[in-house]
Amino acid sequence: MNGPKPVNQRAWWLVLPVLVSVAFSAIIPLMTVVNYSVQDILGPTQRVFVGMEWFREVLRDSELHGALLRQLVFSGAVLLIEMPLGVALALAMPQSGWRASLALVLFAMPLLIPWNVVGTIWQIFARPDIGMLGHALTQLGFDYNYAQHSMDAWITVLLMDVWHWTSLVALLAYAGLRSIPEAYYQAAAIDGASRWAVFRHIELPRLRSVLMIAVLLRFMDSFMIYTEPFVLTGGGPGTATTFLSQYLTQKAVGQFDLGPAAAFSLVYFLIILLVCFMLYSFMKDIDTRESP
Amino acid sequence: MNEAPCSFHRGIDGMAQIQLIDLGHSYESRPASSRPARAHEADPWALKPMTMSWNDGGAYALLGPSGCGKTTLLNIISGLLQPTRGRILFDERDVTALPPESRNIAQVFQFPIVYDTMTVFENLAFPLRNRGWHAADIEQRVREISAILDLDADLGRRARGLSAEAKQKISLGRGLVRPDVAAVLFDEPLTVIDPHLKWLLRRKLKQIHQQLRLSLIYVTHDQTEALTFADRVVVMTHGEIVQVGTAEELFEVPEHRFVGEFIGSPGMNFLECAWDGNSARIEGIVIRTVSAMRPARQDSLAIGIRPEYVQIVPGPGPNCVPVHIVSVRDVGVSTMVALEVAGRSAWAKLRAPCALSASERTFAHFPPERCALYAGDRRVA
Numbered sequence: 001m002n003g004p005k006p007v008n009q010r011a012w013w014l015v016l017p018v019l020v021s022v023a024f025s026a027i028i029p030l031m032t033v034v035n036y037s038v039q040d041i042l043g044p045t046q047r048v049f050v051g052m053e054w055f056r057e058v059l060r061d062s063e064l065h066g067a068l069l070r071q072l073v074f075s076g077a078v079l080l081i082e083m084p085l086g087v088a089l090a091l092a093m094p095q096s097g098w099r100a101s102l103a104l105v106l107f108a109m110p111l112l113i114p115w116n117v118v119g120t121i122w123q124i125f126a127r128p129d130i131g132m133l134g135h136a137l138t139q140l141g142f143d144y145n146y147a148q149h150s151m152d153a154w155i156t157v158l159l160m161d162v163w164h165w166t167s168l169v170a171l172l173a174y175a176g177l178r179s180i181p182e183a184y185y186q187a188a189a190i191d192g193a194s195r196w197a198v199f200r201h202i203e204l205p206r207l208r209s210v211l212m213i214a215v216l217l218r219f220m221d222s223f224m225i226y227t228e229p230f231v232l233t234g235g236g237p238g239t240a241t242t243f244l245s246q247y248l249t250q251k252a253v254g255q256f257d258l259g260p261a262a263a264f265s266l267v268y269f270l271i272i273l274l275v276c277f278m279l280y281s282f283m284k285d286i287d288t289r290e291s292p
Numbered sequence: 293m294n295e296a297p298c299s300f301h302r303g304i305d306g307m308a309q310i311q312l313i314d315l316g317h318s319y320e321s322r323p324a325s326s327r328p329a330r331a332h333e334a335d336p337w338a339l340k341p342m343t344m345s346w347n348d349g350g351a352y353a354l355l356g357p358s359g360c361g362k363t364t365l366l367n368i369i370s371g372l373l374q375p376t377r378g379r380i381l382f383d384e385r386d387v388t389a390l391p392p393e394s395r396n397i398a399q400v401f402q403f404p405i406v407y408d409t410m411t412v413f414e415n416l417a418f419p420l421r422n423r424g425w426h427a428a429d430i431e432q433r434v435r436e437i438s439a440i441l442d443l444d445a446d447l448g449r450r451a452r453g454l455s456a457e458a459k460q461k462i463s464l465g466r467g468l469v470r471p472d473v474a475a476v477l478f479d480e481p482l483t484v485i486d487p488h489l490k491w492l493l494r495r496k497l498k499q500i501h502q503q504l505r506l507s508l509i510y511v512t513h514d515q516t517e518a519l520t521f522a523d524r525v526v527v528m529t530h531g532e533i534v535q536v537g538t539a540e541e542l543f544e545v546p547e548h549r550f551v552g553e554f555i556g557s558p559g560m561n562f563l564e565c566a567w568d569g570n571s572a573r574i575e576g577i578v579i580r581t582v583s584a585m586r587p588a589r590q591d592s593l594a595i596g597i598r599p600e601y602v603q604i605v606p607g608p609g610p611n612c613v614p615v616h617i618v619s620v621r622d623v624g625v626s627t628m629v630a631l632e633v634a635g636r637s638a639w640a641k642l643r644a645p646c647a648l649s650a651s652e653r654t655f656a657h658f659p660p661e662r663c664a665l666y667a668g669d670r671r672v673a
Contacts, residue, residue: 186372187405191466192393192422201407201418 036262054263064264066239067247068271071223074158074243078222079215081162086169086214087207091199093174104174107167119231122160126232146233150240153233157241160228165221169214176210177203212283216276223272244268309348310369310475310507315378316341317364338364340532341378346509348474351501353522354511357554361531362511366477369509370399382474393422398467399477403484404459406451412438413447416465423470437469440500457489461496468500475507482517494521515555527551534669543598549669552596558628561602561638562594562666572665574613575634579658583665583672594666601662602640604629604648605655611663612655620648631656 037055040048058064089107094100110118128134128145137144146156180203188198226245229235235242242250248268252261317339339361346352354362367373369380371392379388387395407415416434425433438444441461446454451462460481467476478497482490498521501508512518518525519539527535527542527550534548535541546552552560565572565579567590572579579595587593605612618630618637622645629640629648633656640656648654665672 181403183401183403183405186367186370186392186399187401187463187466189372189392190370190397190399191419193418194422197418197422201409205407205409 033262033265036258037266039259041258050259054259055267058260058264058267061260063239064244064247067242067244070240070242071244074225075219075222077158078161078165079218081158082166082169082218083211083215085162086166087173087211089166089170090173090177091203093170095178104171107171107174110164110167111171113164115227116231118160118164119228122156122163122228123232126156148237150237153237153241157229157232160232161222161225164228165218169218172210172214173207176207180206208283208286212280215279215283219279220272220276223275309383310346311381311384312342312344312369313379313381314341314343315339315368315375315380317361317368317373317375317377337531339368339375340530342533343378344526344533344536346475346507348507349505351498351508351521351523352510353518353525354509354528355513355515355518355525355554356528357513360528362513362528363479364531365528366399366479366509366511369475370397370477371395372399396470396472396474397477398464398470398473398475400460400463400467400479400481402480404456404463406454406459406462408450408452410451411447412443412449412451412454412462415451415462416443416447416469419466419470433469433471437465440468440503441465441496456484457486457493460485460493464497464500468504468506473506475509478508478510480512481510497521519555527554529554545664545671546596547671549594549596549666552598552666556598556600558599558639558641560596560598562596563633563636563638565593565595565665567593577611577613579611579613579663580660581663581665582661585673587665587667587672589667592668595658595663596666596671597658597663599628599639599641601659602631602638603657603659604640604642604646605657608655609657611660612657615654615656617648617650617652617654619650620646 038049038051040050040053042048093103093107113121125131126134126146128138134144134146143149144152146152184202184206185198188202193201224245225243226249229241229243230246233241235246248261248264251257251264316337318336319338320336354365356362364373368375371387371390371394375388379386381387382395392399407418410418413434416437417430420430420433434447435444438447441464443458443461443465446458451459454462464476464481467473482493485493494517497508497510500506508522510518510521512521519542522539524536524538525542526533527548529548529550535546535551537545537547542551542555546555546560549560549562552562563574565574567573567587568578572581572593572595574595581595604615604617608614613633615638616632618632621628621630625643627642627644627646629642629646631638631640638656
């Protein structure tokens with residue numbers, strides 16, 4: 001043998017279909033947004049290159065800071081409530097028989113309802129004049145009105161999200177629990193482990209990977225939440241429940257500020273990417289620290 | 293490993309003779325006795341009512357095919373399962389209603405069970421911590437057990453990264469660490485262990501048994517494992533204990549046709565025979581056996597003889613029947629001869645190489661002291 005073996009490059013053609021579909025579904029749209037974010041679009045044929053101008057404007061925008069802060073608080077609250085509640089529900093769910101099937105169907109129900117329907121349901125349910133929840137609270141003497149009080153709006157939006165999405169966490173955790181072999185529980189019974197020790201040393205470690213997925217899913221979803229608060233409170237009262245997506249939509253569609261909206265989209269995208277990466281590597285880290 | 297630490301002298305509460313009294317279990321909610329049985333139904337008893345006792349300090353193997361009720365029996369003894377009927381006594385003390393942690397029993401499962409997030413030390417300490425021991429006592433006790441199991445070097449490591457063999461040792465250690473443990477139950481513990489480590493671990497178990505004088509009950513479906521490990525082998529089939537005996541007894545005197553067929557390779561030959569009022573006959577030839585009693589029933593009688601004891605002889609004689617040789621196979625240490633006797637197939641396992649050839653017609657001699665009469669499934673005494 002002399003010289004390197006000639007390499008057949010024709011296999012690259014096999015990658016082409018994927019490349020084309022990814023280009024049209026992801027790369028080109030993304031690059032369009034990048035393109036917008038560095039130009040001032042004055043008309044269909046008139047555009048000016050403005051460099052980092054829009055990014056600077058967006059990052060200095062105090063309304064955006066407010067929306068980002070609210071968004072972080074909201075996602076944090078969602079995770080803090082839904083994760084423990086979901087796991088607790090999964091632990092309490094029946095393990096077999098018709099009760100288990102019934103519980104699974106009931107738990108899957110909220111997940112099947114379209115976002116805007118969920119928003120509408122709660123919008124009516126929580127109305128102080130005709131809604132069952134709102135009216136009941138008012139009758140009980142609470143000064144409850146989600147359209148007027150920021151706190152009430154927040155509680156209602158959170159309650160709605162918990163109602164809508166806790167079952168996802170519960171179902172994931174339930175599936176994880178069912179995959180734990182019976183022998184682990186038997187060994188723990190012989191070792192005299194308490195219920196808490198069983199949870200802490202058997203169930204929780206074995207749920208780690210599904211819970212990691214649940215945290216990522218719930219974070220990404222709640223961080224991008226749009227429809228439900230839009231239908232329920234419209235972002236109000238004032239801007240009390242205006243989250244990032246809604247603010248972005250207002251900018252892009254409402255005010256037609258394409259440049260700043262594009263710059264904002266990219267920042268938004270990077271924030272989600274960053275936080276997901278941080279969460280993922282944090283949990284991966286726990287994983288590896290516990291192996292030798 | 294030379295001397296047993298002094299703390300292993302067990303007190304009175306550590307001794308345990310385990311007695312099962314009329315013990316039975318059914319996985320159905322209502323056992324057969326409480327409702328009329330329907331013909332098409334399978335036998336509802338996973339464990340047919342039985343009475344037997346396990347002596348203190350014995351090494352028992354519970355041998356039987358998959359699904360025969362071995363694990364059910366084991367889980368009832370350890371308390372993981374409540375029997376449908378009957379009682380369990382540990383040294384005359386009724387423990388039927390006690391939960392597993394209140395019985396002085398340890399159990400090792402088919403797959404190694406370790407607490408992943410804990411170190412080896414914490415794993416071994418776990419049962420003691422759950423019982424509220426003081427840290428200093430735990431430390432001392434865990435070190436004693438890890439010395440016996442050769443786990444000293446791994447004590448500080450996470451349990452999850454260890455080999456299956458080491459994990460199985462940890463599972464065992466969590467049982468042994470409790471000083472009151474009188475019996476250790478093993479549920480096919482070597483299933484996931486590499487073959488070359490199996491005998492090492494099995495030897496370790498025997499060593500521990502001799503050192504600590506614990507009762508061991510070892511569930512397996514592997515007859516070699518059962519016969520080499522245990523002093524006494526308990527053979528089960530279809531939820532029933534059919535014989536308890538030493539390896540030799542099971543081989544020489546199978547009390548039940550299942551034992552004859554299950555133990556040995558190939559299993560015992562059972563040849564249908566007729567009863568003339570005084571003796572058993574195959575094709576009209578009188579076959580004398582060790583069975584002195586008259587069979588209680590006249591139907592489904594058979595002569596049982598191990599293939600190892602069948603002799604091929606050239607001509608007729610007492611206890612000789614004409615046979616047709618189907619095939620002859622040299623398997624190294626012995627020669628396997630497939631025979632046809634009175635239309636039934638049988639095996640002969642000959643020690644010496646022989647000059648037989650297939651389709652030959654000759655005679656087989658059944659030495660009377662090696663033959664027994666079986667009526668139905670049971671050996672006739």
